[in-house]
Amino acid sequence: MGNDDGAVNRRTVVVGALAGIAAAALSGCQGPRWYPSEISPDEYVLRSAITEKRRLIKRYEASIAAGDGPADLLKRLVGHHREHVAALRKRLPEQPGRPRGEENGEESPRPSPAPVGDGPVPVEDLRVAEQSAAASRARQLTRLSDTGLAQLIAAIGACETGHARLLSES
Numbered sequence: 679m680g681n682d683d684g685a686v687n688r689r690t691v692v693v694g695a696l697a698g699i700a701a702a703a704l705s706g707c708q709g710p711r712w713y714p715s716e717i718s719p720d721e722y723v724l725r726s727a728i729t730e731k732r733r734l735i736k737r738y739e740a741s742i743a744a745g746d747g748p749a750d751l752l753k754r755l756v757g758h759h760r761e762h763v764a765a766l767r768k769r770l771p772e773q774p775g776r777p778r779g780e781e782n783g784e785e786s787p788r789p790s791p792a793p794v795g796d797g798p799v800p801v802e803d804l805r806v807a808e809q810s811a812a813a814s815r816a817r818q819l820t821r822l823s824d825t826g827l828a829q830l831i832a833a834i835g836a837c838e839t840g841h842a843r844l845l846s847e848s
Contacts, residue, residue: 723831
């Protein structure tokens with residue numbers, strides 16, 4: 679065995695270096711922008727919110743068409759939802775070689791089977807849907823890294839909470 683005067687031997691250095699490299703590789707050294715998908719978490723939230731908004735718009739449209747509930751209020755609220763969709767769509771990132779938006783044939787992911795029927799939705803159910811949507815926005819905020827997008831999602835959630843209040847008073 680040799681002289682042990684407190685020096686670190688070659689084996690300890692090699693094992694330590696290998697352990698460091700392994701730890702770095704396993705910790706995901708690719709930085710904060712790493713995400714194992716073609717779309718970022720922010721884009722995923724955007725597309726999810728757009729899909730949820732489209733469902734809510736369909737529910738309102740069915741109720742308005744059937745003449746159920748306070749028509750003026752329902753028309754005003756569905757207009758807000760359309761504005762929300764437009765604002766969310768503006769935040770979708772442009773990708774080279776891929777046209778942006780529904781007007782160019784791109785659709786946000788849709789669940790299957792269709793979650794919205796063709797029949798009218800009672801005002802009470804619209805109120806519950808608004809409350810649920812507002813709660814969904816709060817959960818979505820935790821997944822966002824873009825502060826501007828977080829502000830938009832929070833504002834939409836606040837608007838949905840207001841809608842629920844208006845519907846409960848109608």
